[in-house]
Amino acid sequence: MNSSPRPPEDYIAVEYELGAHNYKPLDVVLTRGEGVWVWDVEGNRYLDCLAAYSAVNQGHCHPKILETMMHQAKRLTLTSRAFRNDQLAPFYEEVAELTGAHKILPMNSGAEAVESAVKAVRKWGYEVKGVPPGQAEIIVAANNFHGRTLGIVGFSTDPVARHNFGPFAPGFVVIPFGDSEALRQAITPNTVAFLVEPIQGEAGVIIPPDGYLREIRDICHEHGVTLILDEIQTGLGRTGKLFAEEYEDVEADVTLVGKALSGGFYPVSAVLSNQEILGVLRPGEHGSTFGGNPLACAVARTALKVLVEEGMIDNAREMGDRFQALLEGIGGDAIVDVRGRGLMIAIELHAEAGGARRYTEALKDRGILCKETHTNTIRFAPPLVITADQVDWAASEIAAVVGGIS
Numbered sequence: 001m002n003s004s005p006r007p008p009e010d011y012i013a014v015e016y017e018l019g020a021h022n023y024k025p026l027d028v029v030l031t032r033g034e035g036v037w038v039w040d041v042e043g044n045r046y047l048d049c050l051a052a053y054s055a056v057n058q059g060h061c062h063p064k065i066l067e068t069m070m071h072q073a074k075r076l077t078l079t080s081r082a083f084r085n086d087q088l089a090p091f092y093e094e095v096a097e098l099t100g101a102h103k104i105l106p107m108n109s110g111a112e113a114v115e116s117a118v119k120a121v122r123k124w125g126y127e128v129k130g131v132p133p134g135q136a137e138i139i140v141a142a143n144n145f146h147g148r149t150l151g152i153v154g155f156s157t158d159p160v161a162r163h164n165f166g167p168f169a170p171g172f173v174v175i176p177f178g179d180s181e182a183l184r185q186a187i188t189p190n191t192v193a194f195l196v197e198p199i200q201g202e203a204g205v206i207i208p209p210d211g212y213l214r215e216i217r218d219i220c221h222e223h224g225v226t227l228i229l230d231e232i233q234t235g236l237g238r239t240g241k242l243f244a245e246e247y248e249d250v251e252a253d254v255t256l257v258g259k260a261l262s263g264g265f266y267p268v269s270a271v272l273s274n275q276e277i278l279g280v281l282r283p284g285e286h287g288s289t290f291g292g293n294p295l296a297c298a299v300a301r302t303a304l305k306v307l308v309e310e311g312m313i314d315n316a317r318e319m320g321d322r323f324q325a326l327l328e329g330i331g332g333d334a335i336v337d338v339r340g341r342g343l344m345i346a347i348e349l350h351a352e353a354g355g356a357r358r359y360t361e362a363l364k365d366r367g368i369l370c371k372e373t374h375t376n377t378i379r380f381a382p383p384l385v386i387t388a389d390q391v392d393w394a395a396s397e398i399a400a401v402v403g404g405i406s
């Protein structure tokens with residue numbers, strides 16, 4: 001099937017010439033993956049410590065998800081929602097059973113799930129809460145990352161994500177992350193929702209103060225404001241629980257999932273809500289050609305099944321604790337902070353260390369792929385199937401690089 005591989009420089013040059021330059025990837029050209037490992041076109045093996053931003057929590061090319069995908073692809077791939085298919089109902093049942101959701105809206109990308117939630121919650125605001133027409137406000141946190149659509153970058157605070165893409169939609173209010181008092185102050189009678197990540201991933205694995213999730217949960221209850229937790233990155237086992245909200249025993253009104261919902265095989269996302277919020281949508285008011293298609297539903301069902309049955313969530317907690325403890329032990333002048341929850345871990349480097357990029361380049365040369373976020377933070381988020389030996393090896397390589405250069 002494959003034509004003989006070309007030298008890596010070739011692929012890189014063509015990408016540069018023909019592709020939009022909206023990414024600056026590490027110069028590694030991958031061709032194969034299995035579990036925590038990926039291989040480049042020259043046959044070098046790497047431990048994947050990014051896991052496609054947590055979309056491959058189940059590990060690359062998980063055999064059971066693959067089997068489902070091939071089986072379903074031969075049967076029926078797409079019907080559109082103009083007709084019904086026999087995978088959607090079981091997908092709903094299994095998601096509801098696992099997550100406690102009462103209503104589910106299947107979409108494709110994470111950004112679409114966010115946009116869908118914003119639409120639904122505004123409609124809920126007008127039709128149930130009684131907000132005057134056109135006045136709905138949604139509160140969001142500074143340094144958020146919720147995706148790349150126009151609606152979403154409009155309430156980003158990252159100048160790079162926004163610059164020259166305006167004009168943007170009104171109706172969003174930004175408050176500092178991790179400050180529940182700021183939420184209380186920002187709420188008005190027109191506030192319909194607070195949209196927030198339980199841990200800010202793209203901002204550099206920023207963990208809010210203890211008690212924050214419980215406080216915002218209470219404040220939202222008190223004021224009739226919908227709490228929307230974006231668990232597209234933190235959810236589905238990444239932090240060592242099914243959802244990060246479980247660390248503070250809270251339940252969002254709306255939870256957004258994506259990424260690992262398909263184990264990396266296919267874009268599948270969903271809005272999970274109580275009865276009320278998604279209950280406002282009527283036929284024709286929202287949709288997606290591919291959302292809820294039988295291939296996506298079948299893949300997602302198996303992706304969730306293996307996550308639970310193969311103990312990946314508990315493994316994420318155990319391996320995450322082990323990994324974090326080893327990284328904390330590195331010491332040296334370069335490191336300011338090691339933080340994380342489960343297998344969502346970051347090392348923050350001193351500004352004088354010369355930027356995270358050269359460390360990620362050096363780690364690549366030692367067989368570990370990871371990504372800097374912003375200038376001085378390296379994130380480690382391997383597939384949740386990582387073993388203790390692999391964690392120990394990765395930590396020792398990271399120690400050699402991060403403890404070594406400075």
Ligand SMILES: *Cc1c(COP(=O)(O)O)cnc(C)c1O
Binds near residue numbers: 197
């Ligand atoms: C990745 C991500 C998104 C966007 O998902 P896409 O599939 O890239 O659109 C939204 N929210 C969070 C927290 C994410 O990490």
